[in-house]
Amino acid sequence: MANILSKYLPNLPPLLSHLLRKARLLPAPPSTLLRPTDTLWIYDNIAYPSATSPSGWTAEFISAYFLAHSGKGVAGVIADISEKLGLSKGDAAEARIAERVQAFLDIVVEGRTVEVDFGAGQGRITLGPSQAGGVAVNIIPIPGRGYQDGEELISTAVLPAGIDEANVIATMKTRFAGKDGWAVVSGLFYSPHTPAHPGVWLGIV
Numbered sequence: 445m446a447n448i449l450s451k452y453l454p455n456l457p458p459l460l461s462h463l464l465r466k467a468r469l470l471p472a473p474p475s476t477l478l479r480p481t482d483t484l485w486i487y488d489n490i491a492y493p494s495a496t497s498p499s500g501w502t503a504e505f506i507s508a509y510f511l512a513h514s515g516k517g518v519a520g521v522i523a524d525i526s527e528k529l530g531l532s533k534g535d536a537a538e539a540r541i542a543e544r545v546q547a548f549l550d551i552v553v554e555g556r557t558v559e560v561d562f563g564a565g566q567g568r569i570t571l572g573p574s575q576a577g578g579v580a581v582n583i584i585p586i587p588g589r590g591y592q593d594g595e596e597l598i599s600t601a602v603l604p605a606g607i608d609e610a611n612v613i614a615t616m617k618t619r620f621a622g623k624d625g626w627a628v629v630s631g632l633f634y635s636p637h638t639p640a641h642p643g644v645w646l647g648i649v
Contacts, residue, residue: 472554472555472576473554473555474555475555475556475557475572475573476555476556476557477556477557477558477559477604478509478556478557478558478601478603478604478607479556479604479607480604480605480606480607481511481512481607482509482510482511482512482553482556482607483509483510483511483512483550483608483611483612484507484508484509484510484556484558484601484603484607484612484613484614485507485508485510485612485613486505486506486507486558486560486571486599486601486613486614486615486616487505487506487507487508487613487616488616488617488618488619489503489504489505489506489616489617489618489619490503490504490618490619490620490621491503491586491591491618491619491620491621492621493622493623494585496585497585497586498585498589499585499586499587499588499589499591500589500591501585501586501591501620502583502584502585502586503583503584503586503618504581504582504583504584505560505569505571505580505581505582505583505584506579506580506581507558507571507572507574507579507580507582508552508574508578508579508580509552509553509554509556509558509572509574509578509579509580510550510551510552510553510578511550511551511552511553512550512607512608512611513550513608513611514549514550514551552574552576552577552578552579553574553578554573554574554575554576554578555572555573555574556572556573556574556580557570557571557572557573557574557580558570558571558572558601558602559571559601559602560599560600560601560602560616561599561600561601561602562586562587562588562597562599562618563587563588563597563598563599563618564597564598564599564600566586566587566588566597567587567588568587568602569584569587571584586618591620592620593620593621593622594619594620594621594622595619595620596617596618596619596620597617597618597620598615598616598617599615599616599617599618600614600615600616601614601615
């Protein structure tokens with residue numbers, strides 16, 4: 445069955461492909477670089493001392509991948525209903541609601557990777573591939589050398605031509621924290637709820 449369906453995979457709607465993979469009727473997609481039709485989020489992180497890393501530092505990198513604008517239609521309907529119920533007034537408020545809920549409705553993308561220029565020239569790292577929920581978590585040795593406790597670096601994802609940069613979070617901050625005398629208050633991000641799977645809140649520690 446999986447072999448038969450795989451023949452038609454390029455022509456299947458993204459949501460149907462996702463549902464078939466959840467039902468194990470299709471194999472996981474091969475890893476591919478970020479596409480112009482995708483949306484990417486990369487997250488700030490903490491680098492910690494590591495004896496196994498050439499630079500002496502390692503960090504956990506989290507990235508999330510979505511099919512750009514795939515939830516736009518449903519988001520528009522929700523915004524329209526909210527206006528009719530009196531929860532928002534005017535076109536501007538309706539557009540704002542649609543923009544904010546769309547992030548929770550876009551279809552997640554499995555099997556994506558992205559290259560990141562770490563620290564503006566310290567080296568390239570690859571994040572991914574994303575799992576079934578559209579999220580990738582990678583433990584990666586930090587490239588380069590000479591980092592200090594308390595230092596912060598900005599890294600930028602390498603984006604394909606034509607991607608909608610307005611909906612992409614393509615920069616991230618890495619803070620270097622030594623063995624003693626620091627703490628982190630965890631943040632949260634959402635692995636979105638779509639018709640294909642339940643949403644899950646994940647903590648960054």
